Amino acid sequence: MASLLTLALISELRGIVGERGLITAANQLQTYECDGLTAFRIPPLAVLLPESTKQVQGILRICDRERIPFVGRGAGTGLSGGALPSENSLVISLARMNRILNIDIPNQQITVQPGVINANVTAAVSPQGYFYAPDPSSQTVCSIGGNIAENAGGAHCLKYGFTVTHILELTVVLPNGDIATFGSKTLDTPGYDLSGVFVGSEGTLGIATEATLRIVRKPETIQVILAAFDTISSAAQSVSDVIASGLLPAAMEIMDRLSIEAAEISVHPNYPSCEALLLIELDGPEVEVNLQMTSVIEICKKNAAWETRLAVDEKARFLVWKGRKAAFAAAGRLSPNYIVQDGVIPRTSLPTVLQQLNAMAAKEGLRVTNVFHAGDGNLHPIVLYDRDNPGEEERAIDLSLRILEVCVQAGGSITGEHGVGREKQCSMSYMFADPDLETMQRVRRAFDPLNLANPEKIFPTPRLCGERSRGAYAPHPIETSGIAEVF
Amino acid sequence: MASLLTLALISELRGIVGERGLITAANQLQTYECDGLTAFRIPPLAVLLPESTKQVQGILRICDRERIPFVGRGAGTGLSGGALPSENSLVISLARMNRILNIDIPNQQITVQPGVINANVTAAVSPQGYFYAPDPSSQTVCSIGGNIAENAGGAHCLKYGFTVTHILELTVVLPNGDIATFGSKTLDTPGYDLSGVFVGSEGTLGIATEATLRIVRKPETIQVILAAFDTISSAAQSVSDVIASGLLPAAMEIMDRLSIEAAEISVHPNYPSCEALLLIELDGPEVEVNLQMTSVIEICKKNAAWETRLAVDEKARFLVWKGRKAAFAAAGRLSPNYIVQDGVIPRTSLPTVLQQLNAMAAKEGLRVTNVFHAGDGNLHPIVLYDRDNPGEEERAIDLSLRILEVCVQAGGSITGEHGVGREKQCSMSYMFADPDLETMQRVRRAFDPLNLANPEKIFPTPRLCGERSRGAYAPHPIETSGIAEVF
Numbered sequence: 001m002a003s004l005l006t007l008a009l010i011s012e013l014r015g016i017v018g019e020r021g022l023i024t025a026a027n028q029l030q031t032y033e034c035d036g037l038t039a040f041r042i043p044p045l046a047v048l049l050p051e052s053t054k055q056v057q058g059i060l061r062i063c064d065r066e067r068i069p070f071v072g073r074g075a076g077t078g079l080s081g082g083a084l085p086s087e088n089s090l091v092i093s094l095a096r097m098n099r100i101l102n103i104d105i106p107n108q109q110i111t112v113q114p115g116v117i118n119a120n121v122t123a124a125v126s127p128q129g130y131f132y133a134p135d136p137s138s139q140t141v142c143s144i145g146g147n148i149a150e151n152a153g154g155a156h157c158l159k160y161g162f163t164v165t166h167i168l169e170l171t172v173v174l175p176n177g178d179i180a181t182f183g184s185k186t187l188d189t190p191g192y193d194l195s196g197v198f199v200g201s202e203g204t205l206g207i208a209t210e211a212t213l214r215i216v217r218k219p220e221t222i223q224v225i226l227a228a229f230d231t232i233s234s235a236a237q238s239v240s241d242v243i244a245s246g247l248l249p250a251a252m253e254i255m256d257r258l259s260i261e262a263a264e265i266s267v268h269p270n271y272p273s274c275e276a277l278l279l280i281e282l283d284g285p286e287v288e289v290n291l292q293m294t295s296v297i298e299i300c301k302k303n304a305a306w307e308t309r310l311a312v313d314e315k316a317r318f319l320v321w322k323g324r325k326a327a328f329a330a331a332g333r334l335s336p337n338y339i340v341q342d343g344v345i346p347r348t349s350l351p352t353v354l355q356q357l358n359a360m361a362a363k364e365g366l367r368v369t370n371v372f373h374a375g376d377g378n379l380h381p382i383v384l385y386d387r388d389n390p391g392e393e394e395r396a397i398d399l400s401l402r403i404l405e406v407c408v409q410a411g412g413s414i415t416g417e418h419g420v421g422r423e424k425q426c427s428m429s430y431m432f433a434d435p436d437l438e439t440m441q442r443v444r445r446a447f448d449p450l451n452l453a454n455p456e457k458i459f460p461t462p463r464l465c466g467e468r469s470r471g472a473y474a475p476h477p478i479e480t481s482g483i484a485e486v487f
Numbered sequence: 488m489a490s491l492l493t494l495a496l497i498s499e500l501r502g503i504v505g506e507r508g509l510i511t512a513a514n515q516l517q518t519y520e521c522d523g524l525t526a527f528r529i530p531p532l533a534v535l536l537p538e539s540t541k542q543v544q545g546i547l548r549i550c551d552r553e554r555i556p557f558v559g560r561g562a563g564t565g566l567s568g569g570a571l572p573s574e575n576s577l578v579i580s581l582a583r584m585n586r587i588l589n590i591d592i593p594n595q596q597i598t599v600q601p602g603v604i605n606a607n608v609t610a611a612v613s614p615q616g617y618f619y620a621p622d623p624s625s626q627t628v629c630s631i632g633g634n635i636a637e638n639a640g641g642a643h644c645l646k647y648g649f650t651v652t653h654i655l656e657l658t659v660v661l662p663n664g665d666i667a668t669f670g671s672k673t674l675d676t677p678g679y680d681l682s683g684v685f686v687g688s689e690g691t692l693g694i695a696t697e698a699t700l701r702i703v704r705k706p707e708t709i710q711v712i713l714a715a716f717d718t719i720s721s722a723a724q725s726v727s728d729v730i731a732s733g734l735l736p737a738a739m740e741i742m743d744r745l746s747i748e749a750a751e752i753s754v755h756p757n758y759p760s761c762e763a764l765l766l767i768e769l770d771g772p773e774v775e776v777n778l779q780m781t782s783v784i785e786i787c788k789k790n791a792a793w794e795t796r797l798a799v800d801e802k803a804r805f806l807v808w809k810g811r812k813a814a815f816a817a818a819g820r821l822s823p824n825y826i827v828q829d830g831v832i833p834r835t836s837l838p839t840v841l842q843q844l845n846a847m848a849a850k851e852g853l854r855v856t857n858v859f860h861a862g863d864g865n866l867h868p869i870v871l872y873d874r875d876n877p878g879e880e881e882r883a884i885d886l887s888l889r890i891l892e893v894c895v896q897a898g899g900s901i902t903g904e905h906g907v908g909r910e911k912q913c914s915m916s917y918m919f920a921d922p923d924l925e926t927m928q929r930v931r932r933a934f935d936p937l938n939l940a941n942p943e944k945i946f947p948t949p950r951l952c953g954e955r956s957r958g959a960y961a962p963h964p965i966e967t968s969g970i971a972e973v974f
Binding site: 105106107108129151153162164165174178179180181182184185186187188189190191192193194196197199200201217240243244246284285287288291292344345346347348376377378411412413414415416417419420424428431432433435436437438439440442443444445446447458 | 592593594595616638640649651652661665666667668669671672673674675676677678679680681683684686687688704727730731733771772774775778779831832833834835863864865898899900901902903904906907911915918919920922923924925926927929930931932933934945
């Protein structure tokens with residue numbers, strides 16, 4: 001495909017990023033054909049690995065002049081195809097822009113380049129007693145730039161908020177090559193909150209080349225409790241009751257029997273054998289956590305939890321979380337194929353929606369295992385199936401579709417934290433009315449009038465979605481490989 | 488001015504809002520000529536008082552068709568001229584859209600029309616143990632719609648965040664009359680965060696007609712401490728030290744000697760007589776607050792506080808806050824005229840910036856009194872002067888200008904919570920580079936291509952700012968009257 005780039009253009013790009021910043025060899029380009037959503041693959045024309053804001057500017061000026069589409073790429077761990085190249089596009093990998101530029105402890109902020117790995121932000125400020133709160137389970141491999149593009153969440157976003165809550169200031173190279181600053185290192189700025197609209201825009205508004213992040217003081221104490229229930233509804237009811245009581249745990253996660261068994265086979269966390277496991281983490285001053293934990297245990301028991309186990313030391317906590325974090329990878333032990341769904345519902349609908357999902361699965365003769373961020377209503381139902389059984393994949397896709405419909409009907413959303421990307425763009429009009437989508441499109445054109453920045457993502461198009469561009473949804477099965485680290 | 492509206496148009500508008508929803512009589516229009524920034528006055532063509540989203544839609548469809556500018560108006564308490572009519576514009580007052588539409592305690596949210604008064608939101612959920620956190624001091628009179636337009640703050644935004652943090656979903660009538668929904672009642676939604684960009688857009692992107700707000704559980708305990716210092720720097724240093732220690736108080740306010748004296752004359756809060764008074768409010772579980780208060784007192788003493796007074800019961804707290812909230816009104820007792828400034832600096836710059844401001848004031852022979860949200864670096868220096876002394880007003884304006892310059896140079900902002908409006912638009916380019924402002928303008932046009940929604944606000948224009956449209960700032964003195972309730 002590189003033939004569409006003239007030799008003169010290649011030479012011009014090389015002049016910007018240097019010899020080792022440009023990839024055009026077909027075998028090397030393969031790595032960049034897809035992200036974590038491996039079902040879609042498009043080879044890019046070339047991959048650029050800039051090392052500075054100025055180099056990114058140089059590249060985008062050429063893209064603007066030559067009308068070449070470009071796709072920014074972080075660590076490539078995304079699950080919705082957000083970093084999938086467009087036809088005849090350049091991929092701009094931010095992997096080499098991985099420096100921490102400034103640490104300002106008194107003002108509780110850190111300035112980083114977009115290629116810095118999420119976990120390295122916490123590592124940089126941990127000695128001073130701080131951490132970076134957004135914690136996608138891929139945090140040891142995913143990058144801050146990708147987190148910004150997807151407005152990444154994680155188990156602890158219940159208490160601490162998504163990425164957008166932690167972005168103070170962004171340096172952004174706009175699609176025309178201009179360099180702009182959105183937000184501010186102080187708390188409030190005049191004019192429009194363009195930092196807010198940029199975070200979660202999935203690479204369609206430009207490329208962030210510097211980010212000042214808010215860091216948070218480490219809590220004095222962390223405690224995790226495991227509670228075992230006979231029904232998933234009673235675990236879900238406990239989640240609603242905990243929130244209604246005014247408590248705000250750092251995390252509240254639910255796993256069902258299948259997930260528990262899979263985790264057990266996989267990493268032996270020694271979970272109780274039950275229909276539903278509720279995991280609640282509390283953090284804060286020790287006296288407060290002790291008091292709150294008493295209330296949490298009372299609520300669980302009131303909802304018929306028949307066992308509660310408290311993990312107070314770091315070793316015990318690590319084991320609890322190890323099981324939870326391994327649950328998705330472990331699904332591969334239950335079934336040769338599976339679809340991981342990502343939907344959001346109002347927290348109070350958890351018991352009824354989960355009953356509905358289980359009934360739907362039973363009717364189809366399919367197994368669905370549930371592992372999810374219960375505290376913020378973010379479901380990750382996993383539809384298990386075997387591609388070798390005729391018709392089963394189609395039934396699994398159809399079920400997965402109807403799960404999302406149930407989420408939207410309950411007043412929720414088609415995606416919590418994985419983004420729309422290429423995967424769910426045909427379902428956007430299922431959730432949004434025309435004026436909502438048109439306004440977003442106009443905002444997109446305000447940033448990118450030539451439609452060069454990650455085009456054909458997020459929004460439904462007739463070419464991609466056809467007649468399904470209104471009201472339809474088509475999920476795509478995810479390969480087992482490479483899923484482990486990304487939840 | 489109503490002569491620019493044809494009789495046919497007036498009749499059409501009356502058909503939408505009814506007889507009592509339309510004001511055209513010149514004497515009645517006077518009320519709507521300005522907001523809290525009374526130095527600017529422009530009579531509107533007419534004032535409309537719609538009672539539903541559909542009526543707002545009908546009005547904006549006519550504005551779109553006839554190219555008539557419109558200015559949304561909440562309670563009119565704004566301080567930056569955001570609700571100042573444009574030439575030949577309609578004013579759309581949301582005062583009659585003042586119904587609470589839904590209260591959902593389990594999901595911790597409330598849905599209101601924009602004309603609902605801020606304090607009434609808390610009143611509606613207080614019996615169930617909740618409150619609405621953003622608390623501009625005008626909260627007994629200002630409206631949620633105005634709060635959304637200005638992204639209103641308040642003393643307690645240090646801990647709880649500005650209005651934008653508390654907006655879940657907005658129903659917005661776009662300038663072309665389409666009705667859109669931004670955000671969602673669940674926690675995360677796909678696509679661009681248009682709710683985030685709308686909040687704080689000062690009425691330039693459309694009119695919000697419904698808002699779903701996040702409500703917060705009332706803390707178990709609230710305690711306020713007053714600490715007396717010999718220098719404003721040591722009070723400011725205490726603020727930095729408290730934050731650096733990892734504590735997050737609900738509020739941290741500083742008053743200087745002049746403000747203390749003015750408050751004392753005005754409402755007799757029985758403050759200690761000192762150079763700088765630091766007021767710190769802690770809230771949360773009782774055991775936690777007790778522990779944290781011990782640390783706060785230690786920090787204050789380490790910074791040479793010579794008296795600390797703890798207010799634990801409601802009566803004592805009320806008196807402390809009464810003095811603080813009266814401080815601005817009380818400035819009228821110190822001087823016949825004054826300019827209230829609104830700037831932001833990084834919290835850690837407080838000691839140096841405050842010393843700088845006092846030195847500047849001394850050099851001009853003017854008095855500046857300081858009352859401010861120290862926790863988030865939001866300064867409200869008040870420049871006192873007497874218009875009857877020849878040249879003094881000019882020197883006061885000049886000083887006020889240089890105070891903002893100092894804020895921006897320290898890495899801060901020209902406004903914290905009062906907005907840009909008409910007052911500070913000529914100084915926007917002092918703070919933002921061209922690509923930043925151009926991107927904002929393009930976003931504005933994405934929502935409002937005909938430039939009808941509150942035109943000639945926020946952004947510098949050659950007509951209004953002339954040669955000052957780059958790098959200049961011209962603050963405007965505020966009349967003493969009507970200031971009392973708005974801080």
